Amino acid sequence: xxxxxxxxxQITSMKEDFAQWYxxxxxxxxxxxxxxxxxxxxxxxxxxxxxxxxxxxxxxRFKETGVENVYLPMFIPESLLEKEKDxxxxxxxxxxxxxxxxxxxxxxxxxxxxxxxTLFCDFYKNxxxxxxxxxxxxxxxxxxxxxxxxxxxxxRSREFLWQEGHTAHATAEEARERTIQMLNVYADFCEEVxxxxxxxGQKTDKxxxxxxxxxxxxxxxxxxxxxxxxxxxxxFGDGFARAFEIQYTDKENQLQYVHQTxxxxxxxxxxxxxxxxxxDSGLVLPPRIAPVQVMIVPIRQDAEGVLxxxxxxxxxxxxxSRVKIDDSEKSPGYKFAEQEMRGIPxxxxxxxxxxxxxxxxxxxxxxxxxxxxxxxEVSDVVERLLxxxxxxxFERAKAHRDSHISDAKDLEELRRIAEDKAGFIRGxxxxxxxxxxxxxxxxxxxxxxMPFTDQERISETCVCCGKPAKKxxxxxxxx
Amino acid sequence: xxxxxxxxxQITSMKEDFAQWYxxxxxxxxxxxxxxxxxxxxxxxxxxxxxxxxxxxxxxRFKETGVENVYLPMFIPESLLEKEKDxxxxxxxxxxxxxxxxxxxxxxxxxxxxxxxTLFCDFYKNxxxxxxxxxxxxxxxxxxxxxxxxxxxxxRSREFLWQEGHTAHATAEEARERTIQMLNVYADFCEEVxxxxxxxGQKTDKxxxxxxxxxxxxxxxxxxxxxxxxxxxxxFGDGFARAFEIQYTDKENQLQYVHQTxxxxxxxxxxxxxxxxxxDSGLVLPPRIAPVQVMIVPIRQDAEGVLxxxxxxxxxxxxxSRVKIDDSEKSPGYKFAEQEMRGIPxxxxxxxxxxxxxxxxxxxxxxxxxxxxxxxEVSDVVERLLxxxxxxxFERAKAHRDSHISDAKDLEELRRIAEDKAGFIRGxxxxxxxxxxxxxxxxxxxxxxMPFTDQERISETCVCCGKPAKKxxxxxxxx
Numbered sequence: 001x002x003x004x005x006x007x008x009x010q011i012t013s014m015k016e017d018f019a020q021w022y023x024x025x026x027x028x029x030x031x032x033x034x035x036x037x038x039x040x041x042x043x044x045x046x047x048x049x050x051x052x053x054x055x056x057x058x059x060x061r062f063k064e065t066g067v068e069n070v071y072l073p074m075f076i077p078e079s080l081l082e083k084e085k086d087x088x089x090x091x092x093x094x095x096x097x098x099x100x101x102x103x104x105x106x107x108x109x110x111x112x113x114x115x116x117x118t119l120f121c122d123f124y125k126n127x128x129x130x131x132x133x134x135x136x137x138x139x140x141x142x143x144x145x146x147x148x149x150x151x152x153x154x155x156r157s158r159e160f161l162w163q164e165g166h167t168a169h170a171t172a173e174e175a176r177e178r179t180i181q182m183l184n185v186y187a188d189f190c191e192e193v194x195x196x197x198x199x200x201g202q203k204t205d206k207x208x209x210x211x212x213x214x215x216x217x218x219x220x221x222x223x224x225x226x227x228x229x230x231x232x233x234x235x236f237g238d239g240f241a242r243a244f245e246i247q248y249t250d251k252e253n254q255l256q257y258v259h260q261t262x263x264x265x266x267x268x269x270x271x272x273x274x275x276x277x278x279x280d281s282g283l284v285l286p287p288r289i290a291p292v293q294v295m296i297v298p299i300r301q302d303a304e305g306v307l308x309x310x311x312x313x314x315x316x317x318x319x320x321s322r323v324k325i326d327d328s329e330k331s332p333g334y335k336f337a338e339q340e341m342r343g344i345p346x347x348x349x350x351x352x353x354x355x356x357x358x359x360x361x362x363x364x365x366x367x368x369x370x371x372x373x374x375x376x377e378v379s380d381v382v383e384r385l386l387x388x389x390x391x392x393x394f395e396r397a398k399a400h401r402d403s404h405i406s407d408a409k410d411l412e413e414l415r416r417i418a419e420d421k422a423g424f425i426r427g428x429x430x431x432x433x434x435x436x437x438x439x440x441x442x443x444x445x446x447x448x449x450m451p452f453t454d455q456e457r458i459s460e461t462c463v464c465c466g467k468p469a470k471k472x473x474x475x476x477x478x479x
Numbered sequence: 480x481x482x483x484x485x486x487x488x489q490i491t492s493m494k495e496d497f498a499q500w501y502x503x504x505x506x507x508x509x510x511x512x513x514x515x516x517x518x519x520x521x522x523x524x525x526x527x528x529x530x531x532x533x534x535x536x537x538x539x540r541f542k543e544t545g546v547e548n549v550y551l552p553m554f555i556p557e558s559l560l561e562k563e564k565d566x567x568x569x570x571x572x573x574x575x576x577x578x579x580x581x582x583x584x585x586x587x588x589x590x591x592x593x594x595x596x597t598l599f600c601d602f603y604k605n606x607x608x609x610x611x612x613x614x615x616x617x618x619x620x621x622x623x624x625x626x627x628x629x630x631x632x633x634x635r636s637r638e639f640l641w642q643e644g645h646t647a648h649a650t651a652e653e654a655r656e657r658t659i660q661m662l663n664v665y666a667d668f669c670e671e672v673x674x675x676x677x678x679x680g681q682k683t684d685k686x687x688x689x690x691x692x693x694x695x696x697x698x699x700x701x702x703x704x705x706x707x708x709x710x711x712x713x714x715f716g717d718g719f720a721r722a723f724e725i726q727y728t729d730k731e732n733q734l735q736y737v738h739q740t741x742x743x744x745x746x747x748x749x750x751x752x753x754x755x756x757x758x759d760s761g762l763v764l765p766p767r768i769a770p771v772q773v774m775i776v777p778i779r780q781d782a783e784g785v786l787x788x789x790x791x792x793x794x795x796x797x798x799x800s801r802v803k804i805d806d807s808e809k810s811p812g813y814k815f816a817e818q819e820m821r822g823i824p825x826x827x828x829x830x831x832x833x834x835x836x837x838x839x840x841x842x843x844x845x846x847x848x849x850x851x852x853x854x855x856e857v858s859d860v861v862e863r864l865l866x867x868x869x870x871x872x873f874e875r876a877k878a879h880r881d882s883h884i885s886d887a888k889d890l891e892e893l894r895r896i897a898e899d900k901a902g903f904i905r906g907x908x909x910x911x912x913x914x915x916x917x918x919x920x921x922x923x924x925x926x927x928x929m930p931f932t933d934q935e936r937i938s939e940t941c942v943c944c945g946k947p948a949k950k951x952x953x954x955x956x957x958x
Contacts, residue, residue: 036559036601037589040552045617048548069527073519073638074553074622075575080515095555097579098591101637102572102626110516112553112577112591124513138524143553143621147581158580159552459526 008171011341013280018224025274027282029342032153039151039158039252043267046342047154049291050270051161057193057288058163058265061185062079062139067165070138072119080118082242087117090210094147096158099344112145115209117236117262120166121244123428128258130249131170131210136455140163140426154271155228155479162266168246168258172237175259176214179235182263183216186231194269195286195394196220196276197401198230199474200422206433208404209262213237217472219400219448222275226449227476230272249327271479276397278367283343284366288395294323294382297335297342297350301327309355310443313378319344320383340365345389346382370442409459414475418443424476428469430462439464439475446454448474492759492818497703499594502632504753506823508762513634518630518693522746525821528770529749530640533622533824536672536767537642537744540664546644549617551598554589559597563722569689573625575637591624596690596715596741599645600723605735609728612648616657624776629776633750634707634958641745647725647737651716654738655693658714661742663697665710670933673748674873674878675699675755675763677709678903680928685912688741692716698927698953701754701878704901706927709751712742715872750958755876756845762822763845765872766865767802773802773861774823776814778830780806788834792827792857800825800860819844824868825861845872884953888938889945895921903955907948909941918943918954927953 011028012020026032031047043051059069067423074097082088095111113119141163151157165182169175183200190196198218212234220230238257239287241247247255277284287293294317298310310325317323326335332349339347349361360378362371366389373381404423408414417425426443429435440446450471462469488917490507505511510526522530538548554577563565574590585847592598603615620642630636644661662679668687677697687694688898691713700710720726720736731733756763765770773796777789789804796802805814811828818826828840839857841850845868883902887893896904904924908914919925929950941948 003753033602033606035598037554037598039553040554042552042602043550045547047548048550049873051550068524069531071522071527071530071622071640073514073521074624075638076517077515094581095588096577096581098575098576100576100588102574110575113641119514119516123512123521127512143550145553159554161550245651271953393938410557 011280011282014223021278021280022271022275025278025282025341026153028244031270031283035165037158039148041153041157043161043462046291047270050269050273050285050289053289053291054193054269055163058185058189059141061189062163062165065137065181065185067137067139069140071140071142072116072123074113074142076116077108077110080122081111081407083118083121084211084240087211087240091115094146096145098156105135113142113260114146115264116140116144116164116166117240118244120262121240121246121260124168124258124260124357125244125246128168128248131251134168134170134248135174135178136168137165138167139163154267154274156268160267162264164254164264165262167261168241169260170248170256170258171252171375172259173238175261176235179214179233179261179263180217183218183231183233184380186233186263186265186337187218188317189219190220190230190269191394193288194273194276194348195288195390195395196230196272196399197398199476200235200448200453201451203232203449204429204433204436204447204473206436209234211236211239215240216391217449219403219424219476220272221424221479222272222277223278224275225477227424227474227478228268229273229448229478230269231259231265232263232347236260236262276449277393278343281337282341284393285343287345287390290343290345291322292324292344293321293386294346294348295335295339296323296325296348297332297339297352298325298327299332299349299354303352304350306350310350313350313360313375316379316432317348317382320379321386325407346385348378348382364389366396405456408463410461411464414439414445414463415443418445418475420475424448424474426458427463427473427475428457428459428461429471429473430464430465431466431470432462432467435462435464445475445477448476448478490759490761493757497866499756500757500759500957504757504761504820505632510749510753510762516629516637520632520636522640525770526749527750529764529768530746530935532768532770533672533748534642535576537664537668538620540668541642541644544616544660544664546616546618548619551593551595551602552620553621555592555595555597556587556589557927558587559601560590562597562600563690566690566719570594570625571626573627575624575626581676581895589869592621593623593625594741594743595619595623595643596719597723600719600725600739601645602737603737604723604725607725607727610730613647613649613737614653614657615647616644618642619644628744631750633753639746641743643743644741645902647720648737648739649727649729649737650759651738653956654740655714656718657795658693658695658712658740662697662710662712662742665712665742665744666697669697669709670701670873671757672765672767673752674767674875675709675751676873677929678928680930680953682711682911682928683915683952685742685925688713688821690715690718692718698812699751699755699953700883700903701958702879703750703754704883704956705767706843706903706953707747707754708741708752708927708957710744713740715739716743723819732852736818739879746950753907756872757822760816761820763872764822764824766824769822769824770801771803771823772800772865773825773827774814774818775802775804775829776811776818777804777806778828778833782831783862784834785829785831789829791902792829792839792854792929795858796827799858800865810816825864826856827861843868844874864875886937887942890943893918893924893942894922897924897954897956900928901956903927905937905952906942906952907936907938907940908950909944909946910949911941911944911946914941924954924956927955929955
């Protein structure tokens with residue numbers, strides 16, 4: 001039984017070493033394996049099934065807003081990448097270059113897409129002629145490559161999976177509206193499906209996307225108090241359109257530049273789910289994203305009638321949940337530990353005594369609560385519990401997040417909080433990049449965003465230089 | 480109205496120039512656009528929606544057989560690609576090489592995956608220990624790259640989308656069973672969903688996959704009489720396992736090599752749908768794969784009540800079909816032509832007179848038939864028609880295919896048929912590669928497959944050398 005032992009061995013505790021805890025969970029919940037390709041990861045079935053659920057739910061929400069899916073090439077000719085000055089400066093240092101095709105050197109080298117603005121621009125330039133062709137609201141699900149030096153599973157890898165939306169509009173107003181609309185789709189998705197509260201806001205100029213006029217972001221707080229940028233939406237204005245000459249004829253027969261947006265969300269979000277909800281026993285999945293929501297564990301499964309009854313329950317529960325039976329030869333205790341590591345929201349225990357008493361035991365993964373349930377009511381109870389767990393997981397994450405937001409009025413206070421307390425720090429800002437850079441350099445916190453909803457003035461002066469303040473900023477350490 | 484005119488301009492007729500007809504359809508049905516990346520294509524919304532339907536249906540069928548999805552890196556280190564001798568010989572001449580990461584040359588160059596056997600082997604080597612870990616039945620949806628010199632939309636491009644399944648089994652028998660099982664999943668999918676009859680069979684040694692023990696294929700016949708290899712399934716035996724040292728401990732505690740399979744189906748199949756069902760007015764989509772099955776075209780849509788009634792019908796039809804209204808400002812005639820090009824299976828015309836008479840007109844894309852239908856019965860009629868169209872499209876394609884199969888007893892007959900008549904040619908074969916090569920060289924037809932089901936002996940001697948025959952082969956020109 002050497003193998004069993006290895007599988008259930010302890011996960012490093014969060015408090016002891018959060019980074020090691022994270023790596024342990026990722027590995028022991030069998031989400032990820034390392035590959036022979038440095039910096040690239042293998043997403044295993046348990047991890048990929050979460051991504052499929054994310055895709056399914058997000059794709060549905062996209063399509064409700066009129067998004068259409070397309071697929072563009074994974075290669076970008078160097079000359080195309082170079083067309084927008086800020087963009088190439090931002091991305092050229094971290095792309096992978098294809099220089100040989102078959103046995104021949106290429107005439108022009110191709111980068112593997114780190115993001116596809118330039119390809120979409122090239123496409124739109126040919127595809128858009130008149131106002132009748134607008135808007136274009138396209139998206140693609142694909143992988144992208146960024147040659148990172150330090151990598152971590154899900155959070156930062158040289159190749160990752162994502163979706164990237166790219167739109168073109170007749171007016172600046174419509175482009176800005178779409179930018180905000182998609183940020184809200186992301187935020188609602190994170191809060192409703194991943195039970196992960198986010199702060200919606202705008203990035204400072206220093207932190208915005210290479211080539212964007214404005215970048216909007218959702219920022220979540222991890223269990224260790226670090227922020228995770230969980231999705232971004234960019235308004236390009238007509239910057240790319242001018243660089244790529246994407247023009248259309250308006251109703252008055254005048255040539256106009258289009259206005260563009262892009263927005264992306266990636267497998268990094270799975271890292272967020274782990275770090276917001278996980279505990280020292282492993283992964284904890286919110287029901288709505290869990291590939292398996294209920295795992296039935298027969299107790300004394302060789303006893304007469306147990307497996308049959310378990311299968312009957314499984315059939316019954318299929319109408320209200322994603323349910324499976326673990327009828328492998330492992331011991332119940334081993335199965336419990338394994339399912340805890342994997343974060344399955346509900347465990348259903350059923351043994352001969354339970355059957356005799358006409359009940360089963362439901363065990364919640366998120367808080368360990370055991371609920372004795374009459375077999376006749378099990379569907380209703382499971383349905384209700386899954387909703388309740390989802391809701392309570394969100395509330396717990398929100399309470400944790402809210403208790404890790406502090407306010408700072410000047411640099412000393414900001415410094416003290418940054419050193420003593422993990423979490424977001426709210427502080428006013430004068431609008432000068434110099435102050436932002438000074439804070440980053442001295443305190444190792446970065447500006448996460450200028451929030452949409454709580455732009456209250458917590459002081460009149462910049463937290464750094466003391467000059468009149470313009471904006472509230474959430475500062476924090478980040479992944 | 481210059482723009483309208485351009486969109487409805489004639490598609491080259493099939494008889495005049497089949498290759499040009501194909502290119503016209505692909506472009507005018509707005510499935511594909513060319514990109515600035517030579518040999519790579521842009522899949523536009525109408526094309527990608529077909530692929531999404533293929534994915535959805537195939538993925539469901541896979542999962543019913545126990546397949547789990549994963550994602551492996553897109554890069555393969557050169558040393559890994561080289562581990563299986565036949566495999567590297569088959570693929571090395573046509574891969575793209577990444578040699579720079581960021582600003583640094585790589586220590587070892589990486590190829591962009593042309594297929595992922597080597598990566599899965601490397602993964603399985605670490606992931607499989609005991610018989611309890613078997614079978615592994617994994618699949619991934621991704622894009623792959625092969626540096627083709629001549630490219631054509633869908634049929635052959637430097638990057639294409641596909642799925643690749645990779646499995647590992649304890650025994651040779653189980654691996655062979657899985658190989659055939661997945662070939663049958665492909666075949667059933669093609670026939671039931673794409674209405675595309677296929678011949679199931681085995682490739683000769685000459686035509687099998689680089690590194691496989693046996694390759695199985697489904698071969699479809701296009702309208703011009705050329706064959707399209709539409710999906711393949713490979714049995715690797717333990718060849719890769721020996722090259723990569725993938726071993727497991729069996730129940731008797733003995734080390735054994737695993738037995739592996741792989742199977743793939745790609746966007747090339749969309750090219751098959753076009754060439755099996757299309758006509759001189761454009762694309763013709765089988766209902767089960769059509770992103771839009773019914774398009775409602777209001778006639779005199781500005782007349783009172785027309786658009787409202789059309790919307791009401793649209794709502795009604797949603798329960799039995801994927802339905803849309805075209806209420807754009809274009810003329811009805813223009814809309815008709817556009818929807819014909821796009822291959823939408825049913826058109827529903829509805830004008831003021833129709834409403835007065837309590838009816839609408841349904842028009843079948845596949846045969847042009849007009850069906851006057853009482854509004855009260857429209858759901859039933861549409862539901863029935865979609866099934867009927869699907870069935871008749873398959874029967875028509877099968878009749879065409881069957882009428883393009885000829886038998887040849889000797890080389891002269893084979894030559895005459897190959898020159899005179901498009902289609903499959905059945906001929907017996909002695910089993911020698913020399914004969915296969917001679918036929919390919921002299922007659923420009925290749926062996927498509929040795930069929931499973933009709934291994935009758937149409938003669939006792941090889942069609943080429945006259946020696947005793949072993950196998951029946953379908954010969955043909957192919958894409």
